[in-house]
Amino acid sequence: MKKGDHLFLVDGSGFIFRAFHALPPLTRKSDGLPVGAVSGFCNMLWKLLTDARDTSVGVTPTHLAVIFDYSSKTFRKDLYDAYKANRSAPPEELIPQFGLIRQATRAFNLPCIEVEGFEADDIIATYARQAEAIGGDVTIVSSDKDLMQLVTPNVHMYDSMKDKQIGIPDVVEKWGVPPEKMIDLQAMTGDSVDNVPGIPGIGPKTAAQLLAEYGDLDTLLNRATEIKQEKRRQTIIENADKARLSRELVRLRTDVPLELAVQDLVLEKQDGPKLIGFLKAMQFTSLTRRVADACECDASVIDAVDVPVEWGAAAHGPDLDVDKPAPVAGGVPDIVGDSVQVPAKAKEANGEGMFQPASLAQSRAEAFASLPFDHSRYITIRDLATLDQWIADARQTGLVAFDTETTSLDAMQAELVGFSMAIADNAKNSTGTTIRAAYVPLTHKTGYGDLLGGGLADNQIPMRDALPRLKALLEDASVLKVAQNLKYDYLLMKRYGVETRNFDDTMLISYVLDAGTGAHGMDPLSEKFLGHKPIAYKDVAGSGKSNVTFDLVDIDRATHYAAEDADITLRLWMVLKPRLAAEKLTAVYERLERPLLPVLAHMEERGITVDRQILSRLSGELAQGAAALEDEIFKLAGERFTIGSPKQLGDILFGKMGLAGGTKTKTGQWSTSASVLEDLAAAGFELPRKIVDWRQLTKLKSTYTDALPGYVHPQTKRVHTSYSLASTTTGRLSSSEPNLQNIPVRTAEGRKIRTAFIAAPGHKLISADYSQIELRVLAHVAHIPQLTQAFADGIDIHAMTASEMFGVPVEGMPSEVRRRAKAINFGIIYGISAFGLSNQLSIERSEASDYIKRYFERFPGIRDYMDSRKQMARDKGYVETIFGRRINYPEIRSSNPSVRAFNERAAINAPIQGSAADIIRRAMIKMEPALSEAGIGDRVRMLLQVHDELIFEVEDADVEKATPIIVSVMENAAMPALEMRVPLKVDARAASNWDEAH
């Protein structure tokens, strides 16, 4: 190597992480091997080797090496034990790519360098300084800030993904200090990702300012007493040692012992066939062609080389908790199922391969796709001997599908009328189904036409005999119970003293597999997977006026309906369960979905007390207020009309009164939404203001104060909502009848409703809510250093955003500036568009565009994140949460641009909203065991969940003990499955009503 030579040092380890997040996911066609980073790496290398001159580097390398980390154990770990301690395991798809990129490097005939005990950065530093000393030039192919300290007039960095060269001015522009001060700057700011402590509360801005003033870190520390700001002075003095330690951690070593001298890194000629053999193995068709053209080889005669792959992934997907044995349900029955239920034909056709999850799922789907339903095989069980036999058969096969028939859709009020079972026999039978099903009527009444009606129908097993047997079956952990929407049956049976154990829920399995592709109710699933439209409930029990409760349904008709439900449920399980393993979603189902079912059932069963007197008093006040407004509205309008009719109101405002500024809804009606009315009110019109006020009062009255008392349970005197586990696309829960997730909180008037939600006598309500959980998730998934740092430092996140974007200091910031930043932050989570933001902030579209542009400049990781989610949704048809929950977007490739844009925004939002939902799910699952371990499991009762908030009812004396446990479970909910890059924060408060606790 001599003066004028040019050494390229490629940061191989850095590239793979960066490429993984920045580039669209890509898998090898033949087997799904993830190869996105490998592809990016090969393309980048090829470009550098062939026409680096045309990139922003502008020169061709004479020497080149690719550098890797040897392992995570380095000398830094000896300096500081916690260094990189909170690094989580790399994403599953990355694992095989580490090895592949090394193999790619060798295929390119390039030296592949790693040294035990040192990071790639140290090796790069050593080579860079050596080359510089000889008089050569150096380009470090990386954009990692940790390498910026190496930049000199002769050493540049190159961000290959953005094709951007980084020199001294670029470092100064980005960090406010020249490269040689980067070490001091990083020593002060620390790095939460690598666990470099730094000085708390000092970010890059402050650090740069201090360095400008004091010159370097030592001087600063020596003269720290001169710092004017009291708080800052104190933390710097207190953390001087941490800063010195941090400096040693971030300072790169330039004395790494190297086997290959810098002269040996000379660029060799490419071996075309060798490279093509590798590229073909990776199935990179276009790069293979380009390489073949360049070296004038005939790619078609070159065989793909054998590339060993370390997959590093279990068939069931990631295990989400390492410290806990996997919950076992259905291991044995799965096998029983395989060997018996698939009709003989499907077995033969698929041969041995069917024992692989994917081919089993495939063959099951085909076997059941249109297997006919034979109702004549359904029986009614009316005697104990037959019932006992069926239960024995269920024990024998270890698997039974069941369904309850009741008098109500409300599991808290329903009475058990009968139950059905379906069993898969161990019989070889090629002529028909191998599933048999039966209905056990228990409390059917005599016909309702009977004047003496109400008596029990004849020939039913008495409840007192049947119930103990049903209990024994449902509580028997050696038998897997399968049901559709089991939470209903679980709660119902719990009220009869039965706690169902070892279960699967076909609705939840479908939800985990196919969220986003349609409903997960039994009827749609049956049509979709079994090609069968089930008997409609209303055809059995009637509808409308002639609707009867199930106990009045004729037992023969009931048998057809009920037994069919159990039959369908078992078939759905056969089809869906193997897909979990085939699609690597078992862990999501077993860790996030199934265990939540009993937790929610218990919450629903507990209910919450609402004070009916408070509500009725509020109703009176609201009625009065609304009546007064009505008079004024009619006077202003000059006529009486139905204020609640948007159609009539639109005619009055924009027709009769001829107000300007109206917009139309998509059906062509005048829009009278609150924002339209607010605009008119701001323009000086009285009527719209009154309408807005009237709407608020009547909304509160009709939706809350009038409706809630109707949900008070006659026996428990409490309100029992119902949570749906499977009705959102993102993994959130929903609440209905009543919806307790939309109780007002924003206005003072609305909050009064919350005062009616009270703790039982001698108890308090504790409300514990996550602070900014979605923005924290965003910081984590998109790797936004400023956000991560701000959360680590406990800084006001919206103010920080405003400060970054508008250059306004946090202290004394006008509230309007912060408000805008806040709207932008939320916009980002929602998949921002200039149109949406301009609406939200009532500003021009062009101004909103500028904001977004500036945001992306300030936080470039955000744009990368958004692009990568869109790309993933397009490539794979789904995106996923940090715990692997999958959300499908079948319409992401729609030719309709607005449909497509909508799906893209949703695909950006879903991983954020869904990851937050997964986190609180984990907290809920862990809550009862944690409280029990502390000895207060039976005295602290979780009642409600409102997306980022949990509400508990606790005996007065236990509040002090319970609160820190609740907070800790919530804050640590992601662990140990996942170490987040940002801390989670939970605020908790206790009071006698929900308003004061919140």
Next chain:
DNA sequence: GTCCGACCGTA
């Protein structure tokens, strides 16, 4: 009776 759109409450 049942369905749909408009509107509005929550995170």
Next chain:
DNA sequence: TTACGGTCGGACG
């Protein structure tokens, strides 16, 4: 700009 559920009016049969 994301995700929900409930109430109302009004049109349909």
